[in-house]
Amino acid sequence: MFFAQLKNELWKLFGKKRTYIGFGSFVLVQAVMMLMFKYTRWETQFETMLSGNGYLAADYISALTVALIMLTPQVLLLLPLYVALVGGDLVAKEAEDGTLRMILSRPISRFRLLLVKWIAGIIFAMLLVLALNAIALVFARMLFPWKGMFVFAPMLQTFGVFSAEDGAKLYFFSSLFISMNAIVLMSLSFMFSCLNIKPAAATILALSYLFINMVMENIPFFRDYQGWFITHHFDCWVRVFQSPTQWSRILQSELTLLAVSATAFLIGATVFHVRDIKS
Amino acid sequence: MIALSQLTKKFGGRGAVNDLTLAVPRGEMFGLLGHNGAGKSTAIGMMLGQVWPTRGEVRVCGHDVTTHRAQALQKVGAIFEAPAFYDYLSGWRNLEILSHYTAPTSAARIREVVDWVGLTGRELSPVKTYSHGMRARLALAQALLPQPEMLILDEPGNGLDPEGIAEMRHTIARLHRELGLTILLSSHQLAEVEQLCTRIAVLNQGQKVFEGLIADVKATRGRVQLKTPDFAAATALLRQRGIITDVADGKYISLGEGQTIAEATKLLVGANFSVEGIWQHEQTLEDFYLGLIKRKPEGEN
Numbered sequence: 264m265f266f267a268q269l270k271n272e273l274w275k276l277f278g279k280k281r282t283y284i285g286f287g288s289f290v291l292v293q294a295v296m297m298l299m300f301k302y303t304r305w306e307t308q309f310e311t312m313l314s315g316n317g318y319l320a321a322d323y324i325s326a327l328t329v330a331l332i333m334l335t336p337q338v339l340l341l342l343p344l345y346v347a348l349v350g351g352d353l354v355a356k357e358a359e360d361g362t363l364r365m366i367l368s369r370p371i372s373r374f375r376l377l378l379v380k381w382i383a384g385i386i387f388a389m390l391l392v393l394a395l396n397a398i399a400l401v402f403a404r405m406l407f408p409w410k411g412m413f414v415f416a417p418m419l420q421t422f423g424v425f426s427a428e429d430g431a432k433l434y435f436f437s438s439l440f441i442s443m444n445a446i447v448l449m450s451l452s453f454m455f456s457c458l459n460i461k462p463a464a465a466t467i468l469a470l471s472y473l474f475i476n477m478v479m480e481n482i483p484f485f486r487d488y489q490g491w492f493i494t495h496h497f498d499c500w501v502r503v504f505q506s507p508t509q510w511s512r513i514l515q516s517e518l519t520l521l522a523v524s525a526t527a528f529l530i531g532a533t534v535f536h537v538r539d540i541k542s
Numbered sequence: 543m544i545a546l547s548q549l550t551k552k553f554g555g556r557g558a559v560n561d562l563t564l565a566v567p568r569g570e571m572f573g574l575l576g577h578n579g580a581g582k583s584t585a586i587g588m589m590l591g592q593v594w595p596t597r598g599e600v601r602v603c604g605h606d607v608t609t610h611r612a613q614a615l616q617k618v619g620a621i622f623e624a625p626a627f628y629d630y631l632s633g634w635r636n637l638e639i640l641s642h643y644t645a646p647t648s649a650a651r652i653r654e655v656v657d658w659v660g661l662t663g664r665e666l667s668p669v670k671t672y673s674h675g676m677r678a679r680l681a682l683a684q685a686l687l688p689q690p691e692m693l694i695l696d697e698p699g700n701g702l703d704p705e706g707i708a709e710m711r712h713t714i715a716r717l718h719r720e721l722g723l724t725i726l727l728s729s730h731q732l733a734e735v736e737q738l739c740t741r742i743a744v745l746n747q748g749q750k751v752f753e754g755l756i757a758d759v760k761a762t763r764g765r766v767q768l769k770t771p772d773f774a775a776a777t778a779l780l781r782q783r784g785i786i787t788d789v790a791d792g793k794y795i796s797l798g799e800g801q802t803i804a805e806a807t808k809l810l811v812g813a814n815f816s817v818e819g820i821w822q823h824e825q826t827l828e829d830f831y832l833g834l835i836k837r838k839p840e841g842e843n
Binding site: 264267268271274275278279280360361362364365366367368369370371372376537539540541 | 553583584587590591592593594611612613614615616618619620622624625626627628630631635638639640642643644645646684688694
């Protein structure tokens with residue numbers, strides 16, 4: 264029964280057009296970025312940095328390097344928006360449309376209903392990240408060769424060069440960590456969606472929470488408390504490219520994010536349980 | 543099938559349902575009447591475990607809805623005013639989705655119900671292409687899928703045209719007759735309730751002001767309607783002779799104890815009044831309902 268309900272939840276989710284806004288906009292944005300890569304001299308800075316460190320730039324200006332560069336703004340800006348949009352819809356939109364009342368005239372428990380919805384949201388978030396990473400790589404491969412990978416992230420003191428094979432593995436790993444970030448955002452908007460508010464309000468609250476975390480994390484006064492901000496743990500997808508990789512730090516962050524997601528779900532479920540569902 | 547005991551619901555400080563005690567026996571066609579905001583939908587919400595009672599107990603099919611909701615609703619179907627569906631999905635998919643919240647449902651069972659409600663041929667079309675009447679039939683189908691023993695219908699005729707209302711009325715009667723379902727019907731449409739239900743309860747401002755059989759409502763000794771060109775003089779004579787005790791609205795008389803229509807007619811004809819008509823006025827549900835609602839609840843100025 265649980266899997267039949269989950270399958271039906273996925274039918275509902277993937278049956279509506281707005282679910283695909285994220286997928287569509289990733290294609291569009293990445294197509295625009297590819298044109299910029301093609302018609303600008305973006306790689307000059309990279310060439311200087313690589314040759315300054317004794318590497319032959321031509322070996323590392325590749326599909327993997329470009330794909331990772333393309334991912335950065337999308338992971339920071341677009342991905343949170345789209346997962347929050349879908350997460351915010353999961354409960355609040357059904358309440359707004361009246362279908363929630365139809366469902367809750369049936370003997371399913373509220374907790375079970377929310378669990379099915381939350382898992383459907385997780386599947387959506389993972390598929391969206393998978394699509395984002397795959398589209399970035401496919402677009403980059405159209406214009407750039409399959410060669411070594413170069414990663415430079417000064418904020419995290421990350422400078423790495425990898426063979427194509429190692430780079431591809433790390434690229435896959437990074438997508439797992441991006442997925443966790445997306446799941447956290449989806450869970451937060453899902454939690455807000457369980458309140459008696461409009462879907463758009465749930466999305467805005469989740470994004471506000473994200474931006475407040477982002478701002479506070481960067482205020483010097485809070486430097487000692489960075490671990491309390493979710494955005495501090497969102498950088499694992501870049502940290503995976505550090506040499507040597509700090510797996511304990513990554514594991515700590517991922518466990519924190521997992522706990523945040525589970526807590527958001529439980530808070531949402533508790534609030535939803537005590538709510539009156541009216542027409 | 544349904545037993546509400548001293549059920550109270552307050553939203554903030556405002557009481558939506560106050561101390562409601564009600565029983566719907568198995569096999570009954572029960573009408574729940576009341577104006578907008580009388581507390582009908584809140585009471586139904588509590589029966590379905592969608593609204594938590596502030597106080598009191600709700601039992602459905604023998605189970606307490608607050609503590610054993612799943613067991614209580616296992617054999618219950620519900621239809622609401624303006625039923626909502628996933629418009630972008632087909633009728634069939636909607637039925638599959640909704641029925642799986644109760645129990646696994648076979649394609650054969652869905653086909654059987656689709657056929658019963660008369661949606662065969664349109665079940666694979668998106669619901670957004672359905673007419674109002676078709677949506678009402680789909681709502682009925684989703685309620686019937688779990689093979690319920692009881693249906694709770696909250697304003698099912700709202701938004702339907704007269705043809706749709708008649709169709710809905712026939713369908714409800716058919717459900718009761720052919721499937722033997724216990725039905726709780728909440729409606730504004732008094733004529734519909736009068737034709738369908740055997741028993742009613744009337745809510746006014748969250749309080750039950752009446753519960754009883756429709757037959758008793760109609761059989762209540764009502765007034766006699768008298769049609770004569772000189773109503774005032776005729777009733778003065780009848781009153782003088784002690785045949786009537788009261789007159790109302792320029793056409794109704796109330797007979798005194800032991801008096802009959804025949805006595806009144808004989809007297810009037812004997813006194814050369816032209817009696818164009820005199821008959822027992824059968825009280826309609828509307829008369830009864832309006833009479834109840836006009837009485838203000840206790841404590842209200």
